[in-house]
Amino acid sequence: MLSFLRTSSRGSRFAIRRASAAASDSYFDPNSDPNNPKNLSLAEIKQAYERIKDGILHTECKKSEYFSKLTDSEVYLKKENKQRTGSFKERGARNALMRLAEQQQKKEVFIGSNRNYATAMACHGKQLGIPITCVLPRFIPLSTISLCKDFGAKVVVQGINNTESRKVAFELAQKSGGEFIDGHDHIDIIAGAGTIALEILEDVKDVDVIVVPVAGGGLLAGITAAVRELSPKTRVVGVESKASHCFSEALKNGKPVNVRTRTSLSPSLAMSRFGYNSFNIIKGTPTEVAKIKEMDLARAILIMLENHKFAVEGAGALAPAAVMTGQVEDIQGKKVVCVISGGNVDSTMLGQSIDKGLIADDRLALVEVFLPDRPGGLCELLELTSSTGAKTKHIYMEHVFHKFDIFTVKMKLEVVTSGMQHSEELRKILEQRYGDDLSFHMRKMRAV
Incomplete structure (x- = not known):
């Protein structure tokens, strides 16, 4: 089963921000009670490890x-x-599902999540013979939907963030008599996550x-x-x-x-x-x-x-x-x-x-140059850039949206360098040739 909630396509980034700003709990999960929160003992974590160790990897700590x-x-x-x-989510997912199996409650489990918890639940639900319904946010990668379905889980795409998806999952569980398991705060999920510490130590x-x-x-x-x-x-x-x-x-x-x-x-x-x-x-x-x-x-x-x-x-x-x-x-x-x-x-x-990582590491610069719109101008710019060993990643041309006449073109180059020193070397060479017609942008360098 795959269903979608229709939403406006206007500015998904801003829609997410608005929904996130307004997000709040509008349902009561007895397994995550603000008035009666649960505690967790070392014994429960050790029991969780014995329960799940044959179904998860003891990952390396290198x-x-x-x-x-x-x-x-x-x-x-x-x-x-x-x-x-x-992801680590497999530990908590398997522990929570095995706890249900121990209690002879192999009823359908409903979860609301993004990729990691959803795929972990779908995977271990299939292994343990427990039906899983994953409620996923609308902006989830399509590969996640396919993966959950490949594991045999039902998929419902509804809500524009994790909070909304969890609410839908909770309501579906209530209506069907199934089990809702929160992927962050259910005590069996937390105990499963705690098994990582046992392996580290x-x-x-x-x-x-x-x-x-x-x-x-x-x-x-x-x-x-x-x-x-x-x-x-x-x-x-x-x-x-x-x-x-x-x-x-x-x-x-x-x-x-x-x-x-x-x-x-x-x-x-x-x-x-x-x-x-x-x-x-x-x-x-x-x-x-x-x-x-x-x-x-x-x-x-x-x-x-x-x-x-x-x-x-x-x-x-x-x-x-x-x-x-x-x-x-x-x-x-x-x-x-x-x-x-x-x-x-x-x-x-x-x-x-x-x-983004290259920009943060001072290895990706933006070069903006105004050139005469005639043969050879771009070729000269690229030759000067490559003379330093820098690599041109992308080239953009603006013929109209700039302050000069129709015989001028604004060139934008995304240039990869080895770091700040290399970028400074390139900037000086281009500045000698283009003077005030050049703008050079890097994370730690003002446009010059």
Whole structure:
């Protein structure tokens, strides 16, 4: 079953922002009760691990030579992107479904989510013989719809963000007598996420810091619950995108509150509220928070691709971005583990993410030049550009929309360089030739 909610096509980016700003809980989930939040014990996490260990991967926690050298510390990457469906969500999904099976309740499960939780539930629902209905936001990648259906799940496309999709899933479960399982705050989901900490502490002895991406809070809460019992000296640092800051707002207000979210490199980060159970679990534990800009997130995605040879989604790049930008303090000479939560990059957006990363790393410049509209002008510009070893990526021509006469053309070049020094060399060469007719744009350089 596949159904769509019709919405206006005017400015999808702004539609998302409006809906996110207004998003709030309009249903009551008894498994995520603000007045009676649940706690999580180490015993429950260990039980979850015994329950799921034969159905998920014990992912590697490998030292990163690049980040270790950059930070003068030992940095390890916990690669949850290596799970079958590409994210840590499999742990919680399998644990929650197996708990239902133990209770002899193999009734239909309804979930509202973006890609990671939906595909994890669809995959493990098929393995365990439990029917799954995935309610997905309207702007979900088409590949996610296909993947969920390939696993045998029913798919409903409704809502323009995770909050709306979860509400629809909850209502469908209520009407049909099925089971609604929240992908961020259900206690069995959190316990499954906490099993990551058991593997980290087994694989990396005497770890000093674990850096964890944060959206709805389940991953952070699960890891915190395990680490504070097994390794109380280990710091757990939560990292969130500045586009979605529900964790820091919850800490600021002393409780989860609804916040305005913005579009992000990873849709899974756009959570309007931190989980009630998750907040209750971490409450009272010393908590550190790092906030990452979207450009730094793009740079981290690029660096992971270039230096570690695999793609990560925005949420998966949060922890490396925090370490890379120095927002995790006091790590010199220490053992640091970055949780790579997922690697499900929307293939239609990967190129744009890479370009944003190149800009953030000062390796992509925009050159604007006014030239006489006659043969040879563009050829000369390209020869000057290539003489420095720079690579022209895209060329744009504007014949009319500029301030000069019809015999002038405005050329725009996107140029790839090796970095700031190389870009400065190119700028000087072009400036000597074109003078005031040149504008040169880079992230750390004003237009000149």
